[in-house]
Amino acid sequence: MTATLGEPVEGPHAWARSWLPADDDPVRPLMTLATLGLDGWPAARTVLLSSVSDVGLRFHTDARSAKVAELAADPRVSLVIAFPERAQQLVVQGDAVPESAAESLAAFGRRSAYLRQLAWVNDPEHARLPPADRQRAWATAVAQTPDGPLEPPTSWRGYEVVPHRYVFWEGGPDAASRRTEYVRADGGWSVDHLPG
Numbered sequence: 001m002t003a004t005l006g007e008p009v010e011g012p013h014a015w016a017r018s019w020l021p022a023d024d025d026p027v028r029p030l031m032t033l034a035t036l037g038l039d040g041w042p043a044a045r046t047v048l049l050s051s052v053s054d055v056g057l058r059f060h061t062d063a064r065s066a067k068v069a070e071l072a073a074d075p076r077v078s079l080v081i082a083f084p085e086r087a088q089q090l091v092v093q094g095d096a097v098p099e100s101a102a103e104s105l106a107a108f109g110r111r112s113a114y115l116r117q118l119a120w121v122n123d124p125e126h127a128r129l130p131p132a133d134r135q136r137a138w139a140t141a142v143a144q145t146p147d148g149p150l151e152p153p154t155s156w157r158g159y160e161v162v163p164h165r166y167v168f169w170e171g172g173p174d175a176a177s178r179r180t181e182y183v184r185a186d187g188g189w190s191v192d193h194l195p196g
């Protein structure tokens, strides 16, 4: 199987990158992140794409979340990013590898003030408070750091999804949708086309 015309010669990661916004673009794509649930059920939720490195896609989360326990047990994940306005979908399967402390710190600095505040406030005890208490706690936190905290809480975690498989779905009104699938093989990639 060989790559067809129009696909970037640099391989699937460069192609994926060309579909994704630059790291300093404040509008971050939403990804469905699927993990292997500890109870055996597939577990999926939405996370923001934080950035794209030379080897993978990064997201950030809280150490107390279910996904972190699931990733400790098994790092295999799927990511789905849909671009309905462009009739495109990117699916990635890979291992979620914890990023370094320096990378996590830098990523925290790129988050909006709201999201930096959220990382500090949104713990399990806070979630169980009645609405008025939650609003009061939020207002107190914002009053203390109006521009958002600069340092991440100790529960801040970052992961890099190192892809094993990419699937590029492309639709459009003038041709049938199809997928281009890349799977890691022998130090390179095998490539195939699949129906949409």
Ligand SMILES: Cc1cc2nc3c(=O)[nH]c(=O)nc-3n(C[C@H](O)[C@H](O)[C@H](O)COP(=O)(O)O)c2cc1C
Residues within 6 Å of the ligand: 030, 043, 044, 045, 046, 047, 048, 049, 059, 060, 061, 062, 065, 066, 067, 068
């Ligand atoms: C639009 C949107 C963006 C979100 N972004 C993140 C994110 O970047 N990181 C995160 O941990 N949770 C994010 N969440 C919350 C997750 O979907 C999820 O509820 C939370 O992380 C707990 O997931 P878990 O218990 O399955 O680990 C986001 C939710 C929405 C609706």
